[in-house]
Amino acid sequence: MTRPFYGLTIVLAAILLLLLGWWNLFAWSVIPIQAQDVWLSLTHFDSQSISHRIVQDLRLPRLLTAMFVGACLATAGTIMQGLTRNPLAAPSVLGINAGAALGMALVSTLPILYGALSTSLAAMIGGGVAWLLVMLLGNSWRIGGNEHGRLVLAGVAISALCAALTKAVVIMEEDQAAGVLTWLTGSLADARWQTWQHYWPFALAGLFGALLLTPSLNLLQLGEEHARNLGANLLRSKLFGSFLVLLLVGTTISAVGSIGFIGLIVPHMARLLVGQDFRIFLPVAMLLGATLVTLADTLSRAISYPMETPAGAILALIGAPFFIYLVRKRTL
Amino acid sequence: MSLSAHKLSVGYHGQTIVKEMDLTLPDGKFIALLGPNGCGKSTLLKCFARILPAMSGEAHWQGKNLHHYPSKQLSKELALLPQTQPIPEGIKVKDLVAYGRSPYTGFWGKLSQQDHQIVEQMMQQTGTFELKEKLVSELSGGQRQRVWLAMVLAQDTPYLLLDEPTTYMDINHQVELMHQLQMLNQQGKTIITVLHDINQAARYCDHLVVMKSGELKYQGSPEEVLTSAMLQDVFSLQAQIHRDPVSNTPMCVVED
Numbered sequence: 207m208t209r210p211f212y213g214l215t216i217v218l219a220a221i222l223l224l225l226l227g228w229w230n231l232f233a234w235s236v237i238p239i240q241a242q243d244v245w246l247s248l249t250h251f252d253s254q255s256i257s258h259r260i261v262q263d264l265r266l267p268r269l270l271t272a273m274f275v276g277a278c279l280a281t282a283g284t285i286m287q288g289l290t291r292n293p294l295a296a297p298s299v300l301g302i303n304a305g306a307a308l309g310m311a312l313v314s315t316l317p318i319l320y321g322a323l324s325t326s327l328a329a330m331i332g333g334g335v336a337w338l339l340v341m342l343l344g345n346s347w348r349i350g351g352n353e354h355g356r357l358v359l360a361g362v363a364i365s366a367l368c369a370a371l372t373k374a375v376v377i378m379e380e381d382q383a384a385g386v387l388t389w390l391t392g393s394l395a396d397a398r399w400q401t402w403q404h405y406w407p408f409a410l411a412g413l414f415g416a417l418l419l420t421p422s423l424n425l426l427q428l429g430e431e432h433a434r435n436l437g438a439n440l441l442r443s444k445l446f447g448s449f450l451v452l453l454l455v456g457t458t459i460s461a462v463g464s465i466g467f468i469g470l471i472v473p474h475m476a477r478l479l480v481g482q483d484f485r486i487f488l489p490v491a492m493l494l495g496a497t498l499v500t501l502a503d504t505l506s507r508a509i510s511y512p513m514e515t516p517a518g519a520i521l522a523l524i525g526a527p528f529f530i531y532l533v534r535k536r537t538l
Numbered sequence: 539m540s541l542s543a544h545k546l547s548v549g550y551h552g553q554t555i556v557k558e559m560d561l562t563l564p565d566g567k568f569i570a571l572l573g574p575n576g577c578g579k580s581t582l583l584k585c586f587a588r589i590l591p592a593m594s595g596e597a598h599w600q601g602k603n604l605h606h607y608p609s610k611q612l613s614k615e616l617a618l619l620p621q622t623q624p625i626p627e628g629i630k631v632k633d634l635v636a637y638g639r640s641p642y643t644g645f646w647g648k649l650s651q652q653d654h655q656i657v658e659q660m661m662q663q664t665g666t667f668e669l670k671e672k673l674v675s676e677l678s679g680g681q682r683q684r685v686w687l688a689m690v691l692a693q694d695t696p697y698l699l700l701d702e703p704t705t706y707m708d709i710n711h712q713v714e715l716m717h718q719l720q721m722l723n724q725q726g727k728t729i730i731t732v733l734h735d736i737n738q739a740a741r742y743c744d745h746l747v748v749m750k751s752g753e754l755k756y757q758g759s760p761e762e763v764l765t766s767a768m769l770q771d772v773f774s775l776q777a778q779i780h781r782d783p784v785s786n787t788p789m790c791v792v793e794d
Binding site for chain 1: 587588589610612613617618624627628629633634637638640645646647689690693
């Protein structure tokens with residue numbers, strides 16, 4: 207990967223993201239918004255104009271959240287693939303999404319827990335417990351004990367368990383069921399400025415922390431024996447990496463619900479573009495993740511216009527075939 | 539600088555493999571660790587490289603407990619080439635060898651001019667320079683082993699531990715490697731390697747350490763150690779000791 211080509215990739219990805227973002231602000235609106243209204247609402251805001259208000263109050267926070275969701279999930283997937291040296295690792299594959307959803311379902315439906323924890327904290331704890339169980343069952347903490355297939359199977363099993371428990375909780379507390387079901391598929395439709403305010407500081411901290419972890423992830427791909435031999439502190443990297451994953455995924459899920467496959471697909475796309483060096487491909491993965499979720503959110507208004515399809519469902523449509531492709535390509 | 543074990547026990551899953559071993563390895567030598575399968579030679583090496591902890595007793599490096607030594611510092615002084623290497627996907631030879639410089643680079647891992655020079659020099663020395671633009675995953679087993687050796691050499695440590703480095707190599711590459719190690723030793727590196735071929739060890743190394751069932755049995759020059767009595771005792775093998783017609787070092791010939 208030569209330097210000028212890398213710079214060009216970053217600039218092109220950023221331009222693509224901005225163009226898609228701009229399109230997202232006005233496309234497929236039930237109340238028609240002109241493209242120039244977007245610009246005017248930002249420069250000469252007119253509170254009397256409905257289209258200006260839609261852009262400012264609904265579209266803009268939704269777009270910003272979508273971009274951060276994409277970057278966070280792509281980053282979480284990258285960290286997980288690096289820590290486990292498993293190409294199939296991703297928050298949705300290894301049980302974190304399902305665990306976080308269960309955590310949120312528990313605090314928002316059970317009267318005893320209601321209000322005791324914030325939803326993002328509940329999502330982080332739920333995701334953390336699921337991740338821990340998957341790593342233990344998948345034999346992934348021990349040196350040398352890293353069997354790719356076993357880890358993914360553990361992820362599938364724990365995901366299924368968490369999903370079943372979540373459904374049981376939802377059935378028992380029918381009043382809350384509709385809300386829970388919305389964020390189980392993951393949708394950006396309800397993202398407002400309030401969502402954004404609670405989300406971005408944690409997301410930004412997580413993204414920055416992930417950049418600091420990239421040199422260690424590079425050493426880890428040489429195997430644990432070599433990484434240790436080169437002076438890497440494996441325990442510290444694993445704990446810090448796991449914390450970052452939980453922070454990124456927990457806050458994302460509590461903001462927009464469980465969106466899958468970004469964490470699985472995007473790191474592979476970024477690697478294909480710019481190579482294996484984590485320091486180089488993580489920023490590309492962040493941009494691509496943001497682009498893909500922005501695109502999915504725009505399409506979520508288009509597919510069954512004027513109704514909305516959850517963005518999570520659209521990403522699953524792209525992601526599931528890709529997952530099958532990866533499984534077939536690699537010998538697990 | 540010296541590496542030693544003091545009543546050191548090492549093992550896995552609660553099973554003791556190396557048993558209360560006392561051993562001081564001499565500086566500046568080319569040392570072979572010998573012994574039957576399962577005698578604990580690899581386990582001992584892994585403990586010296588801090589892949590495994592001590593169950594009891596201590597391993598010492600420069601008179602200090604090795605397992606409490608600062609890891610960054612140790613990675614500039616002691617390097618290990620493990621028995622099996624992972625096959626990382628999508629990494630070029632030159633980038634892999636460059637990772638050997640990570641103990642010396644700053645946090646972000648940026649290489650200096652000097653680092654680049656050392657990386658190139660080590661690729662030349664191991665005959666992998668021509669492969670530098672290739673992916674590690676595309677290489678043959680023997681080539682790959684030499685690339686990993688180049689990476690470990692780029693660590694530029696006075697001590698080098700190798701766990702059966704010749705395993706995946708043809709005989710010509712084995713000989714080449716032993717010559718390289720001999721040369722590195724003459725340049726001042728202390729080399730400690732696990733070997734299976736006793737005659738190879740006696741020919742190229744100048745200090746042999748023989749283990750059996752987790753215990754140190756014999757230690758000394760090939761002349762002192764390679765005897766019929768030792769082979770009978772450690773390997774239960776009837777063998778005669780002759781002179782290698784080329785190097786005049788002792789060599790064993792197995793009797794029926």
